Each structure stands twice: as structure tokens, then as C-alpha cells.
Amino acid sequence: MMVEREVAYRMFANEFNDSRFNLYSNSSSTGDHEVYSPNFLITPTGMKVNRVLVVGVITEVDRLSDQEGHEKELWRARISDPTGAFTVYAGSYQPDASIFLSSVKVPSYVMVLGKVRSYEPGDGSVYVSLRPEEISYVDESIRDRWIVDTAEMTLDRLDLFEGFFSSGKEEGKPMDWFLSCDVPETIARGICLSLDYYHKDKGYYDSLRSDVKKALCSIRESSGDQEEELDNDSAIMSVIETIDDGSGFEYYDYIQATGSRNIPEKVAETALRSMLSKGDIYEPRAGFFKVIH
Template identity: 30%
Template structure:
């Protein structure tokens, strides 16, 4: 299993409350299921970089805050390039980051770490766009949980989350209310949402396309899982084609340049 095949957007508080580990491998890679049913092998986050500690040639740790809490990210000796980038960023500043979920043997059945694979300084607009998209993806999962609880369906990832976390309707209501309050309290400048969507779609194409590319239908399905609408995905693809970020080797198939 390659944990970097795809990433999931979750808020810090949800990831901190995650205790269901699956597919633990000897190389440390694994997947976790969060309380709202997100299946994560890697996470894409954004927020304010608050602290950086450690040494590039040993281990480093960083704290990145979003509206719900803070992520704790780390690098090891194998991530020296990423550690070098991290050491060059002076907090406080907005960043985006991709971190792989790792569950080393001997750390406990529910223990995992977020190992930093990429981090970069970004604008407030991009951070705000991440919050919007992550909020929509979270609400999408909450709706799926509510439907499964109402129907009694306990299959798949959603079913595993319900059984493990003993999900109650009150949790869904409180979490949805919190997410909507976050959205209501944000002050967004024009264009930040569109910029973030294009970045999401570009990453989906990169991570899922391979040498042969990926069909528009597959991009739309992947984008729906990130809380995007089909129209938003199509518009983002059109923008990427117009900007020569990708092309169509055959009609209906998208590939990065």
C-alpha cells in the first residue's frame, strides 16, 4: 500500500479524535477511519504554522492550527528535504501541508503519526479556500453517516465508523453545527474558493492519473468525495486546460503536461 496515492481533507479536531487504525503494514504505512467516516492514508491540511522545533538532520516537529484545533506534524531522518523546507519557514504564517499517516509496530493499536511529506507557505485566501472545501467534505460525510444510521446500514467505511465510535445523532448535529458556524464566520475575498478548487482538481489528476491520464468522469467522482460539485470540477478542468497545466491525449481523458 502506498499511503501517498491520495489524500483526505479533515479538520484537526476530527483527526485528533481518530482511533480506528486499519491495514497496518510493516513499513509503518496504514490507514485510519475518522469519526465522520473519512478513510485516510494521507491528509492535506492548511492553517497557521505556529511552531517549528527540532533539527533538519534528526527530527523536526511542527504545529499547524485550523479553526478547530492544531495538527502535530513531524519529519524523520528520511524526510530531510521536507525538513529543510520546514526549517526555512518562519512562523507565524499560513501553510498547506501533506502528511502521510504512519502506524509503526509497537505503538499501540490506535496510535498513528502524521509524517510531513510536503509543506509550503500560502496566502490567507488559499487557507480560507481549504477551510471551505474541507467543511463541505465533512458535511458530505456527516450526511452519509446520518443516512446509514437511519437505514441501519453498517457496511463499508461509514458502517465501521458508526460501530467503532458508537456514533450518536447528537454528535452529528453538534459537528454539523460547528462546521456551519465556521463557514458563517469566515471573511472570504473574491476568488479564493475558485483558486482552491483548481488546486484540488490539479492534485487529483496528478495523484490518480498515472501515465495514461484520467477520465473526466473519474475526476468528477474523486472531486465529489472531496465535497466538490460536478460543475465545479468541470470548470476547474477547463481552467487547467486553458492554462496549459494539462492536456487531452484523447478526448475525455486528462493528463498533466
């Protein structure tokens, strides 16, 4: 009998990394590679996820199989979005993904369709990651579309939490309240599981909403009233090209170079942070930057 694949949900890295609640089904896999794998992950906004679709910038790739104690073929990568970074592991059970990671150009825009994995070392902590089923290069427009779609879906869920906290029904039966608001039962059940497990207050969900808005603001505007901003970015990129030989550049050298062109330090700093948020550059370590081609 063919098993129907679970829906691949879109979510931002900050919510994914905050997720700790594993929901196991009655059946379990006997494969060694599934020992630490939950059947579902319940997120703070009530999603019940088994598979996730991620689009972002791949900023790090490490071959862990070179380290003692790891499986024969194991790669770890970090995929960044405007809110944080997803950790991705590909091993012998993901040969296509392993081959891709072995030769991927860092940094690059990539799309990952992966299954949720969770590891609990026994000290109360939980580490979540993705095992890729598919991974491929994409362009900036695909990344921007993913941000918009993910933001819309996240805000829809946050609106449900906002309505619940505003209703004053926190001491009652949340399930009854959500159903009375015509929220589908499957969605309401996920939200109630989240409320019961995470015990997050309204402030937490407000912070998630703020992060979503920042993610939307990170998308490059193309309208005519943005010409001046784009001109500034072009001037800054021209400076970067003079100090970056392809291996990256230091913040000190950047400020020195922009100052020699009479660009105020505050303007240079703002432009640098703007390019970081848009994904034009990234910061692999403090004070050191690389251009994303």
C-alpha cells in the same frame, strides 16, 4: 512496478485528532521508521485515509532532535485550522520538510501533504500525526478555499450519518441501508467500519456539523455589507500595532489601549475573538497574542 499513490483527503483537525481506528494491510514495512505507522486510518465519519492535505497556520515549531532519545534530525510542528491543530513530524526521511521547518516563519499560512502516522504507547491511547511529503507557504485565499472544500466534503459525509440515524435502522444492517440509498460500496464500507468501532451517537455528529459551520463563518467576508465590520477590524489592528513591537501583546495591555480610544471592552473582546477565528492573530499561550503576517 509503479505503486499508485493513495488519494490525499481533506479533513478538519478535530476529526483527525478524534481518529483512533488503524486498519493494517496484509503486508508490512520492515523499516524502523514505519514501526508505528498504520496503513490506513478510519475516521469517525468513515473516511479510510492514508494521506491528508492540510492548509492552516503554523503556530509552533520544535526541534526534538535536541532532546535525548530522538532521532538525529526530528522536527515537530503544529498546523492550526478553525477546529483544532494537526501535529506534524519531519525527520531524516523527510529532508525537504525538515529544511523547511528549520527556517519557517511562525506564524505563517502553510500547506502540508502528509502521510498519516499513529502511535499507540500501550495504555489504550492513540496519538495521530502527519509525516509531510510536501510542505510550502500559501496565502490566506488558499487557506479559505481549503476550508470551503473541506467543509463541503465533511458535510456530505455527515449528511449520510444524519440520514442513517433518522432512518431508525440502527439495529439492522447498516451496509444494506447505505447500499439501498445508492451510496458507493467503498464509502458505505468505511462508514460501517466507523459505526462499529467508534459507537458515536447522533450528538457527536451534530457537534462536528456545528464545528464545520463555525469554520465556514471564520472566513473573512468581502461583500459591501461587511464594510462596517472591516472598519472595526482596522481600528482594532491600529490599536494592536501601537502595543505590539513584533513579539506579541498581552490581553491586559490590549484592553487598556482599546479603552483609551473609547472602544467598549465588549466590542474589543468580540473583535479579538473574530480575528482569532479568521486567522489574523493566534494565541500561543493564555492571555498572550501574536499577529499572523
